[in-house]
Amino acid sequence: MRDDLDASAPKDAVAAQLFPPWATLAARIALVSLVVLPLGLLGLLMTLQYTPYITGQSITPDQPVPFSHEHHVGGLGIECRYCHSSVETSRFAGLPPTHTCMTCHSQLWTNAAMLEPVRRSLAEGRPIRWRRVNELPDYAYFDHSVHVRNGVGCTSCHGPVDTMPLMRQAAPLTMGWCLDCHRNPAPHLRPESEIFAGHWAPPPGQEARGAELVRHYGIRTEHLADCSVCHR
């Protein structure tokens, strides 16, 4: 054995080495990658969860009728509750039945092609199939009425709806986003008269006012971030 090696050595010294010179570097890179790549992949997957691609934030789904909140709310001044009439009493804010659309459109824009699905819906007695803009997973319990009756205004979650020609999801609707407010609601709370205001920004004295509103609405902040508040 030993003789064989010695015999071949003068002929081809490099071939006798089992690993080429760059193998050490390759092994180091491989060892580092073994740690960095899985961690990086995990990090990427976790970051992806918060991108609009996954959360749906800022996505404007195509609708059967291009309904404009900008026109109806911003332009005409129609109040939120004119159409979303169960928002104060129910879990669900209420998607208006075709009857509500036709309250005005039986007389206005009666031949508009854009409104053909609305007229057909009324004639056939089949609801319009709007596509959901703000959708929560089924394991999260959410109730509109408890929010609007305790100082959380529409635009806090839905954004400045009266400037949206087409409806888009304004908030990320992630659990972290919900908890931001559930852990510290005071900066977002409004008095009853401002809940349905189209544009709202915290006024200068919001810090003191928010704490006062927490007392006013009787919000038990110590239980607001309990699991069972939203997962029941």
Place this chain on the structure above:
Amino acid sequence: MRAALLLLPLVLTACKQEMAQQRKLGTHAAAPFWPDGTSARPLPVGVVARGALEHDRALAEPPPVTPALLQRGQERYGIYCAPCHGLVGDGDGMIPRRGFPRPPSYHTPRLRAAPASHFLEVITHGYGVMYGYAARVEPADRWAIIAYIRALQLSQGAELAAVPEAREKLP
């Protein structure tokens, strides 16, 4: 090897969305089973819905007029009526300005003389080109709106002698 098998379920988590999209129908969910395609079902003929009797009773009995009732009426009027009837009830709302047939003013002799039951009937079932608002305005709120319409009527035909303290605010 056995340890690796134990880790396998960790890898498989979140592969299915059964928690996020459970096999149940949410509010207004589509349900192709029924001809109209919606899971929201109308009441079968002859059924008395829960709360229907209270609903009827609230329609039959006007509540006592209090400042709270008037405030509630003002708020509901602003939401459901003002778009057409205008904030003072003269029929000059934003929707008639955009071409909807103009509703009559509440301050005409006919509507000043109309009984409260007339307004209740119109809110509930509609009148002319006006659709009914029974689905959107609860019976108690209908009475509140009627009380507020009366306040509007009073405001547009009030005598200065009735509110002497208002004189100094007038130009």
